[in-house]
Amino acid sequence: MGLLSGAVRFRRYQVLGAVDPDAMERFADAVEHNAFEEFRPDDEREQAVGWVGTDDWFEPGLPSDRWWVGRTVCLTVRVDTRRVPAHYLKLQCRKTEAEWRLKAGREDLTRAERDEIRAIVHRRLLERVIPSCQGVDVVWDLDRREVLVWSTAERMNETVRALFERTFGSRLRPLFPYVLAVRAVGDDRAELLDRVVPASFRPEGDA
Amino acid sequence: MDVLKNLEEKAFWGHEFLTWLWYRIETGDGDLDVPGVGAVTLWVEDRMTLGSLDTESKENILRNGEVARSAEAAAALAVGKKVLSVRLGLARGDREYGLTLSGDTFDLASVRLPKVEPDEDGEWHGTALVRYGLLREVLDVVDGLFGAFVAARLSAEWPQTVAAMSRWVATKEGG
Numbered sequence: 001m002g003l004l005s006g007a008v009r010f011r012r013y014q015v016l017g018a019v020d021p022d023a024m025e026r027f028a029d030a031v032e033h034n035a036f037e038e039f040r041p042d043d044e045r046e047q048a049v050g051w052v053g054t055d056d057w058f059e060p061g062l063p064s065d066r067w068w069v070g071r072t073v074c075l076t077v078r079v080d081t082r083r084v085p086a087h088y089l090k091l092q093c094r095k096t097e098a099e100w101r102l103k104a105g106r107e108d109l110t111r112a113e114r115d116e117i118r119a120i121v122h123r124r125l126l127e128r129v130i131p132s133c134q135g136v137d138v139v140w141d142l143d144r145r146e147v148l149v150w151s152t153a154e155r156m157n158e159t160v161r162a163l164f165e166r167t168f169g170s171r172l173r174p175l176f177p178y179v180l181a182v183r184a185v186g187d188d189r190a191e192l193l194d195r196v197v198p199a200s201f202r203p204e205g206d207a
Numbered sequence: 208m209d210v211l212k213n214l215e216e217k218a219f220w221g222h223e224f225l226t227w228l229w230y231r232i233e234t235g236d237g238d239l240d241v242p243g244v245g246a247v248t249l250w251v252e253d254r255m256t257l258g259s260l261d262t263e264s265k266e267n268i269l270r271n272g273e274v275a276r277s278a279e280a281a282a283a284l285a286v287g288k289k290v291l292s293v294r295l296g297l298a299r300g301d302r303e304y305g306l307t308l309s310g311d312t313f314d315l316a317s318v319r320l321p322k323v324e325p326d327e328d329g330e331w332h333g334t335a336l337v338r339y340g341l342l343r344e345v346l347d348v349v350d351g352l353f354g355a356f357v358a359a360r361l362s363a364e365w366p367q368t369v370a371a372m373s374r375w376v377a378t379k380e381g382g
Contacts, residue, residue, distance in 0.1 A: 008318035055331045069332045152314040176312050178217035184357045198219040202287045203377035
């Protein structure tokens with residue numbers, strides 16, 4: 001569900017800083033550079049994050065005509081996550097440690113050996129985990145200098161903000177009510193807002 | 208300014224706005240002239256959450272039916288609670304929308320847009336632009352209404368607005 005179909009949920013941001021007139025060329029390189037990369041067989045990452053096309057998350061290549069739509073940049077952040085269940089990892093480590101002790105003919109293993117076993121087992125199990133795949137659409141309206149992120153979950157928004165800032169070099173400020181109030185009155189009158197205290201609408205005379 | 212850090216401290220702006228909007232809807236039959244947009248019709252749909260930042264009292268989560276006219280909503284207002292989030296219906300011209308607006312963050316959820324036919328040529332850019340344009344219409348209405356609220360909140364007439372809203376709350380409670 002997102003930009004192209006279905007019900008919508010999103011958080012809105014203001015893009016801080018100016019955008020160069022020659023943004024297109026710079027963005028094209030930056031988007032390709034931060035495109036999503038699938039897990040490789042020897043990959044130790046538990047999470048892979050990057051841009052994909054909004055029309056098809058699995059089609060490689062992000063030429064600008066896939067995401068430059070009118071005066072907007074339309075992309076999707078794909079987040080693949082794979083985690084080894086902690087309890088299963090512990091059991092497998094214990095089993096492998098027993099094998100090592102037998103092989104070494106010793107009762108105890110050093111801390112370094114145990115760490116090495118954990119890394120080996122973790123890598124082996126990670127290859128067997130099927131990742132979960134999430135996508136969050138992002139629309140950047142260049143004229144309004146606003147970005148819509150199709151998620152209201154804070155952790156996902158953090159991920160999107162980090163990727164956006166890494167890719168485009170501009171920070172995102174959430175357009176929460178107070179920020180919109182500042183925008184409505186102008187930065188030079190923002191101090192007026194700080195003098196405002198919460199009102200009470202309780203009927204007079206009520207305790 | 209660390210906006211996330213100040214979120215709770217400044218959240219009353221959103222809560223007061225939603226409460227003021229509910230008052231405007233009920234006392235004006237929902238027909239509102241939105242600055243920068245024009246005439247729209249707004250109504251409260253079937254979901255509303257009321258609460259208070261000042262007290263440790265529980266939130267009132269109202270679902271189904273005419274929540275805006277419920278006794279529970281009136282009682283929550285009467286003890287000083289404000290609207291934390293609300294599901295609204297919006298009509299402008301022949302277009303009708305639904306949206307759930309959070310007072311804390313102005314996140315929009317469950318936004319219902321008018322149906323958009325997919326591009327005949329299989330391209331998706333047209334669909335994206337039309338749907339984005341519809342969302343912009345919703346955002347322009349929210350921004351216009353919030354701008355009007357901020358102007359009212361900073362005006363010398365705000366105490367009279369508070370008094371009128373308090374009378375509205377008393378009427379709801381009594382009604």
